[in-house]
Amino acid sequence: MAIVEVEHLSKVYAVAMKEPGLAGTLRHFWQRQFRDVVAVQDVSFQIEAGEVVGFLGPNGAGKTTTLKMLTGLIHPSAGSVHVAGYVPFRRSPAFLAKITLVMGQKQQLLWDLPALDSLRINAAVYGLSDAVFHDRLTELGEMLNLGEKLTQPVRKLSLGERMKMELLAALIHRPQVLFLDEPTLGLDVNAQVSVRQFLQQYNQHYGATVLLTSHYMADITALCERVLLIHQGHLIYDGSLDGLLDRFAPYRAVQLDLAQGPRETVSLRQQLAAYGEVESLEGNRVRLLVQREALTATVSRILTELDVADLTVTDPPIEDVIGRVFQTGVVDGGSPS
Amino acid sequence: MRSLWQRADRSGRASLRLPAILLSVYYAYMLEYRAELLLWALSGSLPIILMGVWTQAAQNGQFGLSAIAFARYFLAVFLIRQLTVVWVIWEFEKEVVQGKLSPRLLQPLDPVWHHVASHLAERLARVPFTLALMGLFFLLYPQAIWFPGWTNLLWFCLVIVLAFTLRFLIQYTFALLSFWIERATAIEQFWFLLYLFLSGMVAPLEIFPPTVRAIVLWTPFPYLINFPAAILVGMPVDLKQGLLAIAAWGALFLVLNRWLWRRGLKHYSGMGA
Numbered sequence: 001m002a003i004v005e006v007e008h009l010s011k012v013y014a015v016a017m018k019e020p021g022l023a024g025t026l027r028h029f030w031q032r033q034f035r036d037v038v039a040v041q042d043v044s045f046q047i048e049a050g051e052v053v054g055f056l057g058p059n060g061a062g063k064t065t066t067l068k069m070l071t072g073l074i075h076p077s078a079g080s081v082h083v084a085g086y087v088p089f090r091r092s093p094a095f096l097a098k099i100t101l102v103m104g105q106k107q108q109l110l111w112d113l114p115a116l117d118s119l120r121i122n123a124a125v126y127g128l129s130d131a132v133f134h135d136r137l138t139e140l141g142e143m144l145n146l147g148e149k150l151t152q153p154v155r156k157l158s159l160g161e162r163m164k165m166e167l168l169a170a171l172i173h174r175p176q177v178l179f180l181d182e183p184t185l186g187l188d189v190n191a192q193v194s195v196r197q198f199l200q201q202y203n204q205h206y207g208a209t210v211l212l213t214s215h216y217m218a219d220i221t222a223l224c225e226r227v228l229l230i231h232q233g234h235l236i237y238d239g240s241l242d243g244l245l246d247r248f249a250p251y252r253a254v255q256l257d258l259a260q261g262p263r264e265t266v267s268l269r270q271q272l273a274a275y276g277e278v279e280s281l282e283g284n285r286v287r288l289l290v291q292r293e294a295l296t297a298t299v300s301r302i303l304t305e306l307d308v309a310d311l312t313v314t315d316p317p318i319e320d321v322i323g324r325v326f327q328t329g330v331v332d333g334g335s336p337s
Numbered sequence: 338m339r340s341l342w343q344r345a346d347r348s349g350r351a352s353l354r355l356p357a358i359l360l361s362v363y364y365a366y367m368l369e370y371r372a373e374l375l376l377w378a379l380s381g382s383l384p385i386i387l388m389g390v391w392t393q394a395a396q397n398g399q400f401g402l403s404a405i406a407f408a409r410y411f412l413a414v415f416l417i418r419q420l421t422v423v424w425v426i427w428e429f430e431k432e433v434v435q436g437k438l439s440p441r442l443l444q445p446l447d448p449v450w451h452h453v454a455s456h457l458a459e460r461l462a463r464v465p466f467t468l469a470l471m472g473l474f475f476l477l478y479p480q481a482i483w484f485p486g487w488t489n490l491l492w493f494c495l496v497i498v499l500a501f502t503l504r505f506l507i508q509y510t511f512a513l514l515s516f517w518i519e520r521a522t523a524i525e526q527f528w529f530l531l532y533l534f535l536s537g538m539v540a541p542l543e544i545f546p547p548t549v550r551a552i553v554l555w556t557p558f559p560y561l562i563n564f565p566a567a568i569l570v571g572m573p574v575d576l577k578q579g580l581l582a583i584a585a586w587g588a589l590f591l592v593l594n595r596w597l598w599r600r601g602l603k604h605y606s607g608m609g610a
Contacts (some may be wrong), residue, residue, distance in 0.1 A: 071443060072442075073439050075603055091442070093445035096443060096445040097445060103439070106436060108441070110362070110366055112366060112369045113369065117366075121359060122359075124359070159391070
C-alpha cells in the first residue's frame, strides 16, 4: 500500500472581495462579499514509502494547500487523503507522530531561547526518553553540523543555521513522512547544499518518504527522481524529472560575456544565431537558448570561435518549464484522473 | 524488551515529565525578560493609585470601611491582579493571524498547554518582584500590615487558583473567536471595561448599592477579584456561593471553549492556515 494516497482531492476557499476606493471599503464594511476560489481541483496521486517527490508549481498553484491537507491542517472540500494509513484531518496522535511539516517561512523554535530548550519540549511532547532524545540529538546534530549552536539563542543564529535547527526540531521524533514547503527559501548556496545533503542522507538512512516543494530547481534535481506538477489547482504532470525536462525544457540557457567591444548588432546577431536561439543581446552580454543534445558541441564551438570573457550554462527557469507544460496541457505519467 | 521497558517508563513518568519540561523551558523564557518583568509588575499598580484615592475619601466620608481597610483591600487587589494577569488572547490571535498555530497543531499536544505553561512560568518569575513591591509598601505604611489567619490564607490560595483558571478560560474562549474575526482582542478590550468596574478592582463590592451588588454577583466578574480579596482581608464572604459561581461560570466557558475550538479548527483553513 502506498504511504500517501490522494484521490480526487479538492479545496475551495471563500475569499472576501473588496473593491478599491472609499465606496468599496464602506461596502466591504457593511456587507462582505465572498468569492469561491478553487485552490486544488481533483488531484490524485500516490507516493510509495521511501520515495522523494518534488512538488512543483508557480506561486498560488495549490502546493501549500495540498501539503496542508496532507498534514491535516485543513479539511479537504472533496476527495480523500490517506497518509500512513490515517486520515490526516482527524489529527490522531499516532498520525502526528509519523509525520512532520517544515515550512521555510514559518518557525516553531522559541525565538529568545537556545534551540535546545525548544527541542526538549518537542522530545517531551513526543514522549521520547532522555536516552533516545540525546542519541537523536547527537546523530541529527552531527548530520546537520550544528554542535555548539544548540545552546545559542535562536535569534543569534544565521538564517541557514536556523533552518537547519528547524529541521532538527521537526525530525526529532523521527517521522516517516516529511512534508517540506520551501525548506531552502532565502538560504545562500552553501546552506542550500547542506540542507539538500542532509535531506538526502535522512531519506537514505531512515527510509523516510519526502514530499518537497521548492522554487530552486537545484533542490529538485538533487533530491527528486519524480515530480508532481501543479498549475492552477490541477495536477498536470506526474512522472520522472528527466522526462519532464526532456519533454518540456529540451534546451539550456547559455550566457556569454564577449571580450571585444560591441560591434554592429545585426551581423553579431546573425553570427550568434548559428549557435542557438538568441534570447537577448545587450552590449557584450548575450543569452542563447541551446538544444540540450547539442550543448557540449555548441559550447566548445563558441569557445573556439568567439572571444569569450565569461560563459555560464543554466537550467531554464522552472516557471518557464511549468508554463510550457501548462500550455501543452498534457497530463501524463500515470495520473489516475 | 527495551521498548517494553521504555513504554512502561514512559507511561509512568510522562504524565509529570511534559509539564515539568514545559514549565522549566517557559520559566527560562520569562527570565530572558528580567527588566520587563519589573515593568510588567509595576504596570499593574492601578490598585495602588485607587488605594490612594479611596483612603483619602474614607477619611472624609462615610463608606462603612476605614482607611486601613481600604488600604488592605487594594493591596490584596494588587496581589490578585499580579497573580491572575492573562494575555493569552494577544498571543493566540497573533498565532492564528500569522499562521503560527500550524506547527503547534502538528504536535500531539493541545496548543493551549503552551499558553498555560507560559502563564504559570511568568507567574513564578514575577512573584519575587510582586513580593518586593509589597514589602516596600509595608515599609512605607506599616499600619496596614495584617495577618489574615491560616484558614483564610488557605482558602485564598485555593480561590486564587480558581480565579486565575476562570479568567484564563474566559479570555481563551474569546481568543478562539480569532478563527472568525481578525481582531478578537477588541472583545477582550470591551470585556475588560466590565471587568474593571464589576470585579471590584476600582471599588470593593462592599460599598456598591445593595441592588447593584445583587446583580453583579450573578456575573463572573466579582469572583475574579473581589471574592479572593475579601477572603484575604477578612471581609464577610459567602464561600459556598462564591465557589459555586466559579464552578458554574467555569463549566459554561469550558463547554463553549471546546465547542468553539472544534468549530474553529474547521474554519482555520479559510485563512490559509
